[in-house]
Amino acid sequence: MDAVQTQSDANATFTPRVFSGIQPSGGLTLGNYLGAIRRFVDMQESGVETLYCMVDLHAITVWQDPDKLRHATRELAAGYIAAGLDPARSMLFNQSQVPEHAQLAWIFNCVARMGWLNRMTQFKDKAGKNRENASVGLFTYPNLMAADILLYHATQVPVGEDQKQHVELTRDIAIKFNNDFGVEFFPVPEPVIEGVATRVMSLRDGTKKMSKSDPSDLSRINMTDDAEAIAKKIRKAKTDPDALPSEAAGLEGRAEARNLVNIYAALAGQNVDQVLSDMGGKQFSEFKPMLADLAVAKLSPISEEMGRLMQDTAAIDAVLADGAARAREISAPILKRTYEIVGMVG
Numbered sequence: 364m365d366a367v368q369t370q371s372d373a374n375a376t377f378t379p380r381v382f383s384g385i386q387p388s389g390g391l392t393l394g395n396y397l398g399a400i401r402r403f404v405d406m407q408e409s410g411v412e413t414l415y416c417m418v419d420l421h422a423i424t425v426w427q428d429p430d431k432l433r434h435a436t437r438e439l440a441a442g443y444i445a446a447g448l449d450p451a452r453s454m455l456f457n458q459s460q461v462p463e464h465a466q467l468a469w470i471f472n473c474v475a476r477m478g479w480l481n482r483m484t485q486f487k488d489k490a491g492k493n494r495e496n497a498s499v500g501l502f503t504y505p506n507l508m509a510a511d512i513l514l515y516h517a518t519q520v521p522v523g524e525d526q527k528q529h530v531e532l533t534r535d536i537a538i539k540f541n542n543d544f545g546v547e548f549f550p551v552p553e554p555v556i557e558g559v560a561t562r563v564m565s566l567r568d569g570t571k572k573m574s575k576s577d578p579s580d581l582s583r584i585n586m587t588d589d590a591e592a593i594a595k596k597i598r599k600a601k602t603d604p605d606a607l608p609s610e611a612a613g614l615e616g617r618a619e620a621r622n623l624v625n626i627y628a629a630l631a632g633q634n635v636d637q638v639l640s641d642m643g644g645k646q647f648s649e650f651k652p653m654l655a656d657l658a659v660a661k662l663s664p665i666s667e668e669m670g671r672l673m674q675d676t677a678a679i680d681a682v683l684a685d686g687a688a689r690a691r692e693i694s695a696p697i698l699k700r701t702y703e704i705v706g707m708v709g
């Protein structure tokens with residue numbers, strides 16, 4: 364072990380680097396946009412090195428029609444760009460084009476413990492009662508996510524609330540790897556879960572997360588929805604009969620009201636108190652059209668730009684190829700070094 368532990372490992376300090384990803388497993392939702400993509404853009408603007416991935420290998424842990432997967436991957440890339448990610452400043456690529464992700468995931472399959480993965484709530488939710496029939500990939504999914512992050516020695520991972528447990532597992536894997544091999548090779552990354560929209564809820568049930576896999580399309584706003592669809596979904600969103608309170612405490616026990624206020628705040632770039640000081644006392648019949656107008660004003664330019672970008676899929680593919688080439692310049696030496704640390708000859 365001493366032979367491979369160099370001084371630079373022991374003294375490693377890690378330059379800030381951001382990694383995050385989204386599954387191309389259907390369309391982008393308002394939850395993805397507010398909980399993740401907007402944060403991705405903020406971090407790009409902060410001048411840190413940023414890598415944003417379309418995690419197609421994760422998507423296939425549940426069945427994906429190949430043509431739809433291709434479409435969703437390109438549409439997600441279009442969504443990233445339309446929302447403000449600049450391919451010249453952020454590396455945008457699909458996971459399968461950087462083979463080191465799968466290679467490092469294998470190493471982590473041998474680091475992570477069954478007991479750790481057994482505790483993952485996303486696996487329990489997604490596998491449901493039919494656990495025996497879930498793919499093995501769905502179970503080991505968090506190890507691949509750890510590989511995504513650690514392959515670039517990323518230090519910050521912007522995600523929504525639901526991914527916190529996976530980032531914590533990533534930290535455990537980094538620590539165990541470093542301990543097992545007596546190195547300080549992998550950083551211990553931080554989840555970045557910020558803003559008022561870290562958990563956007565279903566429009567039909569304020570206790571459930573807004574999700575692209577919800578069977579009801581009325582439960583979510585898709586980034587490709589037109590103005591009419593957005594207005595209709597907000598009009599039909601579940602609420603309670605009371606007026607909006609003028610302070611945040613008045614949202615206690617009112618999950619649906621809280622969710623709509625959070626969405627308004629996130630879209631308006633305000634905090635909840637600011638929104639309620641303006642809106643307190645209003646009935647939902649008055650608030651909902653205001654929310655719909657705001658959502659349309661903020662989201663339509665993005666969906667229009669996505670549509671425009673999707674006219675030229677060759678240009679999108681070129682962005683992804685360029686992003687993958689730049690990502691590999693970082694990932695290849697890190698994987699090589701990992702193999703050396705583990706004791707692979709070559």
Ligand code: TYM
Binds near residue numbers: 524529560563572
């Ligand atoms: P995914 O594809 O389910 O979601 C992508 C991002 O969107 C956030 N998100 C939400 N945020 C707020 N409210 C919601 N309703 C909502 N729904 C989704 C998610 O928290 C996430 O940040 N495992 C990840 C993808 C992944 C990844 C990674 C993320 C793979 N490798 C490495 C970070 C780093 C996932 O399934 O996200």
